[in-house]
Amino acid sequence: MKETEKEFTNVVRENRATIYTVCYMFASDKEEVEDLFQEVLIALWRGFESFRGESKVSSWIYRVALNTCISAERKKSRRPDTARLTMDINLFADTDEESRQAQMLRQRINKLGVFDRAIILLWLENLSYEEIGAIVGITAKNVSVRLVRIREQLKNMSNE
8 A cells, every 4th residue: 555545544544533423414314424425535535645734634624524515515406306215214313312312403403504504513523713714714703603693593493
């Protein structure tokens, strides 16, 4: 295995949970998560040699993953509706209370716009406002203001 491939494999191995989390937040089922995960890996591989290290690797990975998922979301909205064949098995359905609450929060977050979804995801990942701003391309102050508005939107969704 070439040195670049080894480095890439290590970077992916160290950050696979981050990549999966971003994909999970933009997907509606397990198959879509896996598809998005593969698309993110391809995008990361294509940009790996040109990554200059001006930011943290994790910030670069968040940016690539978010951009890939947002692009896929936009493409999906332009595609005609299709019916999926299923085995009537819901891999996302857990019966414990914590899983149901996490699923409810995920459903509410999915009602947000893609930019707000990206911001709340990064916030839930405990990134600082500065890191979030660097990843999505806005100021830390703007991140703060947007998070207040996003939290308010999520609270209002609980009243619906």
